[in-house]
Amino acid sequence: MITLPPEDRGLSPHTGYTRAHWEATADGLLAAAWRWASPRGARLDLPGRPSANGAVSDGLEGYARTFLAAAFRVAGGGDPHDWLGRYAGGLVAGTDGGDEQWPPILDGGQPMVEAASVALGLRLTRPWLWDRLDDGVRDRVEEWLRGALRHVPWPNNWYLFPFTVAGFLESVGRGDAGTARARTRALELLDTWYRGEGWYSDGDGRAFDHYNGWALHLYPVLDNHLAGVGTPHDQRLRDHLGTFSRLFGGDGAPLHFGRSLTYRFAAASAVALGAVTGHTPLAPGVSRRLLSGSLRYFLDRGALDGNGLLTLGWHGPHEPTLQPYSGPASPYWAGKAFVCLLAPGDHPLWTATEAAAPSEGPDRVFSSSAPGFLVQSANGVVRLHNHGSDHVGPHDGESATDDDPLYGRLAYSTHTGPGTEVADNHFAVVVGGDRSARRRIHPLGAAHGDGWGWAASWHRPAFTPGRPAPPGLVVQSATVAVGTHELRVHRVVGAPDGATAEQTGWAARTSTLHPLLGWTDQDDLTTSTAFTPTAHVPRLTGPAHGTAVYAALASLTPTTARPTARAVGTGVEVTWADGSRTTVTFDPLAVDHVGPVRA
DSSP states (O other), X not given: OOOOOOOOTTTOTTTOOOHHHHHHHHXXXXXXXXXXXXXXXXXXXXXXXOOTTOHHHXXXXXXXXXXXXXXXXXXXXXXXXXXXXXXXXXXXXXXSSSTTOOOOOOTTOHHXXXXXXXXXXXXXXXXXXXXXXXXXXXXXXXXXXXXXXXXXXXXXXXXXXXXXXXXXXXXXXXXXXXXXXXXXHHHHHHHHHEEETTEEOSSSSOOOSTHIIIIIIHHHXXXXXXXXXXXXXXXXXXXXXXXXXXXXXXXXXXXXXXXXXXXXXXGGHHHHHHHHHXXXXXXXXXXXXXXXXXXXXXXXXXXXXXXXXXXXXXXXXXXXXXXXXXXXXXXXXXXGGGGGGGSOTTSXXXXXXXXXXXXXXXXXXXXXXXXXXXXXXXXXXXXXXXXXXXXXXXXXXXXXXXXXXXXXXSEEESSOOOOSSSOOSOEEEEETTEEOBOOSOEEEEEEEOSSEEEEEEEEOOBOSTTSOOOTTOEEEEXXXXXXXXXXXXXXXXXXXEXXXXXXXXXXXXXXXXXXXXXXOEEEEEEEOOSSOSOEEEEEEEEXXXXXXXXXXXXXXXXXXXXXXXXXXXXXXXXXXXXXXXXXXXXXXXXXXXXXXXXX
């Protein structure tokens, strides 16, 4: 297990963590992982079920991802444990054609991902590692890395892997037309994926998630920083952190939203990068509060097993959090957060007194129209209402594949995860016993005012793959945050005879879902999540035929609020206990709130 130094509550009143805690965590993670090294050190064959890529690829992943963490550790604070000596041996064994030879980099193959970590690690540690290697070893490493330049990445953040490989090769005088092409292509694509307000889509669709921070911002901005140049990517990171910094709970938790969540505290890597490079709107004490809060959140909640290894899951092991590409070493992308160690000990990131995180201040409502997000924070809990991010490729059909609980839900939080057995925070149309999924999300807008805000979208309900949706069936949805309350309004168009509508609430130990309009029945379901083995999910049901409007008041915690509602035009008008009114109409979309905001 990791041995941490004593807490410093004077310098870090919120977490007790200092730079020394980050160094000790890096060293502890590396020491535990290296106990599973192959005889010559080219692989770290960590225990656990293999990924879909196979055990050999997983072993390379163990080497590469821990190497990146070691590189941040060494480049920022020296190498008291001779980590680079071990990784130097692995470079030799992984490229000399022997029994530990690394698998080749092919189109869409996992080794392309790991090549980027190897290349970035070599760039960060060049004076102590690359420059001391024999010429033959350097040539062999270059030849292996160049596979990333000759093969096709997946059409998303993967284009930044050959970009990163090319950046390293150019930094050591080995650039050519191939490296230039890789870098130009990646930057061109990155510009097309930029949607504004600091948010990139992860590819040509509308996938907005943690990959923004730990990939789409990290690789180009760190490349700029190491090269000593400035580009528009720097300002984009600053803009991103203006929103993203609001998405950490008061306990340090990032949102349980999007894929690859087993990377855990890598979610804070963009915060660290902003502090290191200066491209951040956050004060140093706030940046460290977010960073250390995220690290401590997972260390305190069982992210490490008895051998000191990061597990596949969220707090502890949790299979539904994973993807097919998740293998025993996958969680070590968490090491990207150690980019914070590039800030020396006398940097304000480490010397400033910790300050409160944005979610620890007054209750707030905030919107970001580029990704279609509406954000509420209250009592240190952050809720994200999703009306713009999905994981459907631009060329996929409207229904794509099965339900994706990590993107398709109406809301996510820092205290809850999607239900495993029951779809929480979900609006479904049920036709012939087949419950619809929300796949491709079409944003309609998002905005906020003083203590309130809204976001809206529409989607075509998707049913069991192979079963076509009823023609003309559309669901329009809006979430209005009024103080700490969540008003959820839906309009179903084109429902066939015999259809019903369902709305579920939060999967939590205590949550409420109060019917306002269109609902006739309610009950409770149970499910498990990454946070608890048993969670309560309130559910509302009602008839759906032709066009119908539904409204409900949802809350993550018990509430006694009981507003009234009436149908108006193509929507609903809600009157609150203090006389204030919230109106939502569709066709055309209009959202308004008049009167005081009640928390």
